[in-house]
Amino acid sequence: DIQMTQSPSSLSASVGDRVTITCRASQNIKMYLNWYQQKPGKAPNLLIYAASSLESGVPSRFSGSGSGTDFTLTISSLQFEDFGTYYCQQGYSTPLTFGPGTKVDIK
Amino acid sequence: QIQLVQSGAEVKKPGASVKVSCKASGYTFSNYGISWVRQAPGQGLEWMGWITSYNGDTNYAQKFQDRVTMTTDTSTSTAYMELRSLRSDDTAVYYCARDISVAAPNWFDPWGQGTLVIVSS
Numbered sequence: 001d002i003q004m005t006q007s008p009s010s011l012s013a014s015v016g017d018r019v020t021i022t023c024r025a026s027q028n029i030k031m032y033l034n035w036y037q038q039k040p041g042k043a044p045n046l047l048i049y050a051a052s053s054l055e056s057g058v059p060s061r062f063s064g065s066g067s068g069t070d071f072t073l074t075i076s077s078l079q080f081e082d083f084g085t086y087y088c089q090q091g092y093s094t095p096l097t098f099g100p101g102t103k104v105d106i107k
Numbered sequence: 108q109i110q111l112v113q114s115g116a117e118v119k120k121p122g123a124s125v126k127v128s129c130k131a132s133g134y135t136f137s138n139y140g141i142s143w144v145r146q147a148p149g150q151g152l153e154w155m156g157w158i159t160s161y162n163g164d165t166n167y168a169q170k171f172q173d174r175v176t177m178t179t180d181t182s183t184s185t186a187y188m189e190l191r192s193l194r195s196d197d198t199a200v201y202y203c204a205r206d207i208s209v210a211a212p213n214w215f216d217p218w219g220q221g222t223l224v225i226v227s228s
Binding site for chain 1: 142151152153154157166168169170202204207211212213214215216217218219220221
């Protein structure tokens with residue numbers, strides 16, 4: 001199985017800050033990497049698919065980059081509504097696997 | 108709009124089975140797969156498997172291979188996930204999600220609202 005790791009596990013940042021979350025795969029997954037945001041008590045919501053494609057309706061302050069084993073989710077200017085837990089997920093091979101999540105709090 | 112609506116919460120005893128439904132609307136059901144993902148209390152996300160009504164193919168995570176059955180009813184655009192021989196560590200919120208591909212699981216959008224399954228004696 002492909003193992004996914006994320007760093008940091010949590011962060012606290014101010015509105016307007018630039019926030020970067022890193023995801024690493026245990027083997028080459030090309031660009032089969034997706035990002036989700038989950039708020040407490042809610043289902044996850046797709047933000048980025050195929051490493052860098054922005055899902056329709058997702059604000060342009062979210063962006064993704066990377067390929068192979070190292071990936072990044074960037075929020076260019078953090079907003080109040082961006083609190084929650086962010087998960088990466090590989091779609092390269094089954095079983096599909098998720099990273100452990102990065103919890104984002106607003107200072 | 109595209110929507111997945113899941114069945115309500117369940118409480119089951121250890122050893123029992125549970126069957127969760129997921130009714131899709133707003134898109135052509137057979138053009139996409141459905142993946143099932145669970146989340147134990149306070150924990151992360153765990154992919155359980157995938158099904159497509161296009162040709163009935165399934166792909167189960169090995170961890171659940173012996174205990175899970177995923178089916179679809181194309182006449183009602185509904186997917187089902189049955190988990191047998193329930194244990195206390197199966198207590199979780201179970202999500203269905205539309206999978207972008209009919210060929211193999213890839214990414215999920217949108218998700219159902221989740222179904223809480225509690226396993227307790």
